[in-house]
Amino acid sequence: MNILYIGGGFVGACSAAVSADSGHQTLIFDVDQEKIKKLESADRDIIESCLHEKGLGDLLIRNRDRLTFTTSVADLATFCEDVHVVFMCLPTPEKDGAEGESDLSYYEKSVETIGPILTRRNNGNQTNRLVIVNKSTVPIRMIDYTAELFARQGVQNFGIVSNPEFLVEGKAIADSIHPDRVVVGANNEADFVVMREVYRRFYDSSTVKYIEVNPYEAACAKLLANFLLFNKIVTAYDVVGRTAEYFDNVNYENVRKILVADPRIGAWGLYDSLFAGGSCFIKDAASLAHQLETAGTHAYLVRGILEANVFQRDHFLSRAETEAKFEWAGKTVTVLGLAFKQDTNDLRNSGAIGIIQQLLGSGVATIKTYDPAAQDEAKKYFAPEKNPLYQKIEYANSVAEALTNSQAAIICTDWSQFKTLVDVITATVKPPYLIMDGRRIIHQAYSILQAAGYDIIAVGSPFLPGNINTLRKLK
């Protein structure tokens, strides 16, 4: 089949790579020239510096005979002369200040480009039936709006399918090649048949749940799945973590061991953290809340989870002043980890972004950051042209460089390599020094660090002040 992907981001690039790997002729069209240049470079390091997904480079390179990339409308038109399926993999962020309503302008703009081209297929006769697929996470009724957008441009003879993506960033390629489920929502058998052909390798697989439903159920299940996962993560710190923080001698990891022994509770997501970030959970929960309220019911729990998430990050940072009596103004602060989680260079809604903004607002002198993958993205996000305060942000080449001459360190991302931070910390900075662990990633060393005089504020623990007596003895 000839398959077009509109948008070559995390979802578009990974899905297109798997389509090409499944034998389809595939084109990715994106408006971002730099991204397309990197994706078509056939150089694994360049590809993964753009989308930090293990295996993406190899998959794109291995399938380059069937996979092309373009920003050119002329290339798009040539491919569309005989296109069978169009996947819409566009951003669907939250509209600014709109209580969760989705910003569909990326969809609208892209249909203005692709619509007129599709009307010219088969010499303008539009004889070949086309399937247009909502791959983005979209409002429940989006299928109707997508159909309306294409029809407005004069596109005829097409079906609309909802095929939400469930990949997890950081393991997007593994998830795309071995999904646990493929969900296809269509209104008629003809469209189901086309999608079975697109996904032949999964439809025939005994390990993949291939689920066919109507388009509203597919779109709705994606939003609900994300909400349930988001809810679990937030509950892990707003309820479990808070309890461990406010009651002495209640250790988070010990309590967790007991909780996850119950298979009904399960281990996934039950880790304490300063924030649940990323491109999806927050905006999808906000969209769900907005849709429920617009439909005439309430969204108390969904709104509550969103608020608890923001409270967690603000509360964590505020503990430096309220508990450790640490004043941020004029200090040099190290921020370890910028990505919203390990194994990605995605900064969207990362805990570190909010922390850095608040530190700048509190008058810190310098912020020294280190992240193994997300520094290039951070440099774009915090470009000094946008705000002169961003000049205070420095990017180090190692954890040790980021720690040197700072008075406090905040661990924001759960990169595996941060598990061995303790040796670097003790070799680089001496007490009095404040360590803020937003991931409990060095929890096994809290008592050692405390005994050596370091003050520790960790999510899911009461304040752990450095032991002055031990320090005196050491002196």
Ligand SMILES: NC(=O)c1ccc[n+]([C@@H]2O[C@H](COP(=O)([O-])OP(=O)(O)OC[C@H]3O[C@@H](n4cnc5c(N)ncnc54)[C@H](O)[C@@H]3O)[C@@H](O)[C@H]2O)c1
């Ligand atoms: N990232 C994830 O983990 C994930 C998982 C499941 C679902 N989703 C959903 O999938 C959708 C896409 O997410 P993503 O993470 O891939 O986003 P992304 O920002 O990484 O990629 C979107 C791409 O669309 C391109 N684009 C914007 N306007 C365009 C236009 N007019 N024409 C062509 N290309 C255009 C952008 O340049 C960008 O490369 C969103 O709805 C998201 O919620 C994301």
